[in-house]
Amino acid sequence: MTTINNHPIVPMRLLIGAFILSGLAGCGAPEHTTTVDYDGDYPVEQGGSLVEATRGEPSGLIPMIAGESAASAVAANIFNSLLKYDKNLELEGELAKSWQVSPDQKTITFTLKPGLKWADGQPLTSADALFTWQLVTDDNTRTPYGADYKLVTKAEAPDPLTFRVTYPQPYAPALDSWAGLQILPEHLLKGQDINTTAFRRNPVGSHYYQLKEWRNGERITLTRNPNATQGQANIDQLVTRFIPDEASQFLELMANNIDSMALNPIQYARIFPARPDLNSKIGLYKELGNSYTYLGFNLKHKPFDDIRVRQAINYAIDKQELIDGVLLGLGEPVASPYKPGTRWTNPKLKPYPYDTAKAIDLLKAAGYEDHDGDGIVDKNGKPLSFEILTNQNKQREMSAVLIQRRLKEIGIDVTIRVLEWASFVGRYIKTGDFDVVLLGWSLSLDPDQFSIWHSSQQAPGQFNFIGYHNPRVDSLLERGRLELDPDKRMVIYHEFAEILLEDSPIVYLFAGYGLPAIHKRVKGIDNPAPPAGIGHNTYEWYIPRALRRNEISTQ
Amino acid sequence: MIRYLLKRLFWMIPMLIGISLISFFIMHLAPGDITTTEAGFNPKASEESRQKLRELYHLDEPVIVQYGLWLERMGKLDFGASFASHQRPVFWETKDDQGNVTKGLIQEALPITLLINVLSLGLIIAIALPLGVVSSLTQNQLPDRAITLFVFIGFAIPGFWLALLLMYWTGVVHDWLPISGLHSLHYDQLGFFGKIGDSLKHLALPVFISGLSGLAGISLFVRNGMLEVLHQDYITTARAKGLGENTVVYRHALRNALLPLITLLGLAIPGLIGGSVIAESIFAIPGMGKLFYDAVLMRDFPVIMGILTIGSALTLLGNLLADLAYAWADPRVRRGVMS
Numbered sequence: 001m002t003t004i005n006n007h008p009i010v011p012m013r014l015l016i017g018a019f020i021l022s023g024l025a026g027c028g029a030p031e032h033t034t035t036v037d038y039d040g041d042y043p044v045e046q047g048g049s050l051v052e053a054t055r056g057e058p059s060g061l062i063p064m065i066a067g068e069s070a071a072s073a074v075a076a077n078i079f080n081s082l083l084k085y086d087k088n089l090e091l092e093g094e095l096a097k098s099w100q101v102s103p104d105q106k107t108i109t110f111t112l113k114p115g116l117k118w119a120d121g122q123p124l125t126s127a128d129a130l131f132t133w134q135l136v137t138d139d140n141t142r143t144p145y146g147a148d149y150k151l152v153t154k155a156e157a158p159d160p161l162t163f164r165v166t167y168p169q170p171y172a173p174a175l176d177s178w179a180g181l182q183i184l185p186e187h188l189l190k191g192q193d194i195n196t197t198a199f200r201r202n203p204v205g206s207h208y209y210q211l212k213e214w215r216n217g218e219r220i221t222l223t224r225n226p227n228a229t230q231g232q233a234n235i236d237q238l239v240t241r242f243i244p245d246e247a248s249q250f251l252e253l254m255a256n257n258i259d260s261m262a263l264n265p266i267q268y269a270r271i272f273p274a275r276p277d278l279n280s281k282i283g284l285y286k287e288l289g290n291s292y293t294y295l296g297f298n299l300k301h302k303p304f305d306d307i308r309v310r311q312a313i314n315y316a317i318d319k320q321e322l323i324d325g326v327l328l329g330l331g332e333p334v335a336s337p338y339k340p341g342t343r344w345t346n347p348k349l350k351p352y353p354y355d356t357a358k359a360i361d362l363l364k365a366a367g368y369e370d371h372d373g374d375g376i377v378d379k380n381g382k383p384l385s386f387e388i389l390t391n392q393n394k395q396r397e398m399s400a401v402l403i404q405r406r407l408k409e410i411g412i413d414v415t416i417r418v419l420e421w422a423s424f425v426g427r428y429i430k431t432g433d434f435d436v437v438l439l440g441w442s443l444s445l446d447p448d449q450f451s452i453w454h455s456s457q458q459a460p461g462q463f464n465f466i467g468y469h470n471p472r473v474d475s476l477l478e479r480g481r482l483e484l485d486p487d488k489r490m491v492i493y494h495e496f497a498e499i500l501l502e503d504s505p506i507v508y509l510f511a512g513y514g515l516p517a518i519h520k521r522v523k524g525i526d527n528p529a530p531p532a533g534i535g536h537n538t539y540e541w542y543i544p545r546a547l548r549r550n551e552i553s554t555q
Numbered sequence: 556m557i558r559y560l561l562k563r564l565f566w567m568i569p570m571l572i573g574i575s576l577i578s579f580f581i582m583h584l585a586p587g588d589i590t591t592t593e594a595g596f597n598p599k600a601s602e603e604s605r606q607k608l609r610e611l612y613h614l615d616e617p618v619i620v621q622y623g624l625w626l627e628r629m630g631k632l633d634f635g636a637s638f639a640s641h642q643r644p645v646f647w648e649t650k651d652d653q654g655n656v657t658k659g660l661i662q663e664a665l666p667i668t669l670l671i672n673v674l675s676l677g678l679i680i681a682i683a684l685p686l687g688v689v690s691s692l693t694q695n696q697l698p699d700r701a702i703t704l705f706v707f708i709g710f711a712i713p714g715f716w717l718a719l720l721l722m723y724w725t726g727v728v729h730d731w732l733p734i735s736g737l738h739s740l741h742y743d744q745l746g747f748f749g750k751i752g753d754s755l756k757h758l759a760l761p762v763f764i765s766g767l768s769g770l771a772g773i774s775l776f777v778r779n780g781m782l783e784v785l786h787q788d789y790i791t792t793a794r795a796k797g798l799g800e801n802t803v804v805y806r807h808a809l810r811n812a813l814l815p816l817i818t819l820l821g822l823a824i825p826g827l828i829g830g831s832v833i834a835e836s837i838f839a840i841p842g843m844g845k846l847f848y849d850a851v852l853m854r855d856f857p858v859i860m861g862i863l864t865i866g867s868a869l870t871l872l873g874n875l876l877a878d879l880a881y882a883w884a885d886p887r888v889r890r891g892v893m894s
Contacts, residue, residue: 051740057841059639142608142642144590147601196642198655216663217841218737239740243839247719248735255727255734422854426587451601461602 036547038281038520048543049237050522052260053249057217057242060200063182064136064143074220074240077538078205079182080229082110082129082163083175087530087537089342089445091175095124095183095206095229096163105170105484110163110178117227118185119210124229126157131186133165135194142195148177170482172489176446208233208539218242234524234542254278256549259519268515269328285516287529288341291440292334292511293399295388298435299505300467303366303384310504311352312362316410317403318354323510326398331512336497337441337449340511341531343486344447346494349501351508359410370411377411385413390438391424399509400438430460432467443511447493450477453500468505521547560879567871574867575629575860576622582859583618589638590614592853612638625860634661634864635857639850645861660846661861667737668830668842671758675766676823679773686770687777688809694782702774710771715833718764722837725760733757735839761838765831776819780812787811814885821877828869 058071061078084094093099096110116124133155137146151174154166167174188204189197203211206229209222222238241258243249250267252258263272263284272278295317297304304310323331332340335349363369368377368384376383388403390396397418404414419428428434441452451457454477455469473496480492501508516534518525524541525534589612590605609615613624628635634646637660644659686702693699726734733739737757745753784790785808793803830844843862850858882888 049740059637059643139607142611144601144604144608146604196636196657198653198657201657202655215738216658217667218839219740241736241839242841243735244836244845245735245839248722248837248839251719251722251727251734255730257734420852422587422592422852423585425591426585430591459602461605 038547042523042544042546044234044524044542045544046232046234046542047236047545048548049239050235050260050541050543051239051241051258051549053241053243053252053258055242055244055246055249058220061203061211062184062194062200064145065141065195065200070242074222075182075203075205076207077209077222077238078203078207078211079184080206081179081182082112083179085179085445085532087526087532089339089531091179094179095129099175101484105482106168107164107166108174108178112161112163113229114161116206116229118187118206119204119225119227120185120188121227122185122187123160124183124185124206125160126163127160128183128186129163130155130157131190132181132184135184135189136181138194140193140195145180148173149181170484172481172484173446173448175484176448179445209238212237231539233539235522235538253282253517253519256281256519259522261517263515263517265326265328265330265512265515268330268517272517281520283518283520283522283525283527285518285525285527285529285534286330287514287516287533288332288339288531289443289512289514290339291442292337293396293438293440293509295403295507295509296437296439296466297505298432298437298466299469300432301435303368303379304435306366307503308362308366309368309384310507312359312366312410313407313412314352314504314507315355315359315362316406316412317352317507317509318406319351319509320354321406322399322402325402326395327510327512330515331510334443334508334511335501336508337443337452337500338447338493338497339443339445339531342445343490344493344497346497348494349497352501352504356410363410368411375408375411376413383413384411385415386435387415387417388436388438389417389419389424389428389434391419391421395512396438396440403438429465432460432465437466438509447489448477448481449496450481453477453496466505468503470499470503473499473503521549560875563875563878567868567875570871571864571868572626575626575864578863578867579622579625579860580618582856583621585854588612588614588854589856592639625857629864634659634861637850637855637858639853639855639858645857646865660858661843661865664830664841664843664846665828667840668835668844669827671761671765671830671840671842672827674758674762675769676820676827678762678766679769682766683770683773684777686774688781688804690774690778691781691785692804699778703778706771706774709767712767714764714768714831715837717767718760718834718837721760721764732759735837737840761834761840764838765834773816773819776816777812780815781808784808784812814881817880817884818877821873821880824869824873824876828866 054070054073056068056070058066058074059068060066061071061075063072063075063079066072066075080095082094082096083091083099086092093113095112095116097113099108099110101108110126110129112124112126112129118124133149133152135141136143136149137152151167151171152165153168154164156164158164165174183206185204185206189199192199201214205225206227208225208228208230210225211220212223213219213221219239219241222240224233224236241252243252243258246264246267249258249261250263250271253261268284272282272284295313297310297313299305319333323329323333333351334340335351336345338344363377363384367379369379370377371381372378374383376385378384388400390400397416400416400418404416407414429437451463453464453468453473455464455471455474457464458467458469476492476496476499480489480496483489483492514533518534521543522541523544524537526537527534530536588609590608606615613621616624625635634644636642636644643657644662646661647659648656648662649659650656683706686706690699690702722734725732733756737754739745739753739757742750742753785804790803790808793807798807828843829847830840830842832844832848834840835842835845846858847862849855850862
């Protein structure tokens with residue numbers, strides 16, 4: 001359940017923070033320098049605590065209801081799903097030992113691993129999976145995520161190890177949806193109101209960790225689950241501290257009070273290289289992020305209904321410049337809405353190169369030329385000018401400014417408007433009252449993007465708000481949903497991405513890297529990161545005794 | 556006196572209704588609701604499910620109907636449950652059949668913010684009073700100039716910037732104070748005094764930072780009040796009687812100069828429950844400012860209204876208290892109230 005990150009970033013404060021840090025660096029050597037060798041080889045051993053920082057506090061730990069990313073991040077350590085994505089983002093069983101798709105592709109049968117247990121020792125069976133499905137499709141459950149599961153016409157648990165779902169017609173994203181639904185315990189939740197149950201703040205799951213303590217507004221402490229279904233993790237305790245401010249998180253990291261945080265490009269590319277004392281104790285990692293940033297045209301407004309105008313704008317934007325300027329080089333250009341390196345990405349596709357001559361030619365072909373000599377191209381006396389709308393997100397604002405300048409070079413007059421998120425969505429996106437938006441979409445793990453690109457998804461509140469309509473894409477998206485065989489699906493979505501790139505309803509700008517910083521006391525981290533990111537094997541991470549923080553002994 | 560009090564209390568009711576009505580409408584003027592902020596842009600969240608949520612929360616009704624529903628609940632002193640944070644009660648804890656207690660959002664945030672604000676108000680008064688008095692006694696001389704300069708710097712300096720500097724200096728360069736949060740990770744293993752010490756260490760910087768900007772106002776207020784009083788005829792009389800300088804300054808002048816401060820403090824009461832978003836974010840303190848700010852961003856209407864209602868009720872009460880305190884302290888005003 002990934003959502004687009006719409007938190008405003010506050011780099012002004014960070015810049016000042018960075019300035020302070022670099023300014024003060026010479027004033028006094030850090031007192032607590034240690035002689036511990038963090039780079040040495042240490043054998044794997046169990047124990048220790050890992051302290052992380054996140055910006056938001058989960059509202060609850062039942063992910064289908066809480067929804068926000070802070071909740072999913074913690075809940076991912078507590079609950080299991082039937083399936084999961086492996087390090088290369090291919091599906092594999094988690095609670096399920098295997099799954100079979102019936103020949104007509106309408107029925108999926110999951111076989112659970114034997115002997116599964118909840119953290120409280122009760123058996124975990126297919127009845128729990130059935131119960132969870134009933135919960136998520138129940139009309140009283142306050143979840144926005146029910147749609148995928150409501151397609152199931154029959155769900156059954158014929159025996160404790162078998163869970164079977166039947167769809168009226170083949171539905172390929174089904175497998176992804178079962179990797180996204182975390183199974184909840186029937187014996188603790190039956191008969192309770194899922195929206196208000198105390199379980200949401202005191203969950204019992206089946207994964208590596210269980211909740212030990214939740215201090216509201218301060219931190220959540222998880223401790224190892226002795227009955228974990230996937231084996232035992234090495235680290236004893238996971239502490240997640242809620243620190244809303246990135247600069248404060250960074251100070252905590254420097255002071256050795258937290259082990260892990262997500263850096264921003266300034267911290268990664270500017271502060272760290274200047275601070276050898278930080279590099280000696282903190283490891284930097286780079287992983288592909290979960291979303292891409294794009295410039296989207298309102299295809300119902302003129303002149304964006306003209307493919308030549310859209311392509312001209314695409315050619316006129318220098319993507320590498322955006323990556324260098326906005327992300328300090330810490331990102332990748334994309335040419336399809338999928339994570340680079342996964343099977344859904346068509347390796348043949350390349351982003352539109354930066355080519356102003358071509359852009360000007362295309363504008364000319366569309367009838368846009370500077371007839372009156374004011375530097376702005378026009379057609380029938382109307383100058384080509386529009387407004388780029390974006391939300392309060394520093395990366396997007398900076399991108400808009402760079403794009404504004406590049407488009408000016410080919411004679412397009414652009415203004416920029418920055419809005420608060422809820423107003424942006426409520427007032428402009430829902431009503432379709434915009435020319436061009438600068439936004440982000442997640443790089444989904446399942447290739448199905450029906451809700452974003454299919455022409456039937458244009459009603460207010462639906463996600464094809466740019467009004468994209470291409471019969472070939474519609475039919476590909478429909479076919480892709482009916483095909484459960486990954487290899488055949490791949491062909492469909494490669495073609496889909498190719499048409500999308502050619503049509504240029506949006507300009508792919510970049511996909512930024514996630515930049516985790518983790519204290520070097522934590523060992524066993526995969527570097528370089530596989531497509532799934534460094535977090536795919538947290539259970540294998542370990543903290544050698546000699547490197548542990550001594551203040552929190554876990555006895 | 557009692558009649559006056561009852562009259563004032565009675566008038567608070569229509570005032571509160573008026574304030575809440577205006578707040579409610581202004582809140583709904585902003586585009587978007589909880590369904591646009593929570594999973595509003597997740598392709599997995601369908602428009603039908605969002606419509607269902609809107610119906611559950613009555614967001615599909617006209618605003619005036621929603622206000623009626625809210626008022627009806629408020630009549631029973633029910634502040635409702637938060638949309639955004641998993642149906643947690645807005646104001647006070649609830650208990651379910653199994654005896655599980657769910658704490659209210661304001662219930663948890665308010666004591667923290669109150670503690671910090673009361674401490675910083677205490678700090679402000681403890682420092683601003685002597686500064687103001689010294690300032691007035693040395694008017695236009697070096698100490699006065701120095702103090703004025705100091706408090707203005709304190710007023711003008713951006714709080715978040717100074718906070719980050721101090722956090723770096725006391726937390727990273729030296730291991731003197733914790734950087735953020737309210738409790739250490741090993742808080743539960745500490746003894747009684749250890750816990751108090753730990754809390755004080757965590758509170759030191761936030762209290763100092765939130766007090767700093769208030770210092771200038773109060774100390775200048777005291778200084779100017781003192782100056783005005785010191786030039787009154789009765790001070791000349793007191794001096795002429797041959798009273799000692801200390802008696803003149805502290806018994807006759809200061810007490811009179813402090814009268815207007817009572818009003819000021821009365822007006823500061825509602826401010827006590829409002830936290831600073833920036834300070835709370837930087838120090839990772841789960842207080843009222845952050846709660847309100849997040850609620851506004853998420854369009855979490857019950858929480859916004861809950862905080863506004865409690866805030867306006869406290870403002871009105873603060874005004875009343877200030878008037879009463881003033882009457883108690885100043886006989887001239889008292890006569891007006893009693894008659």
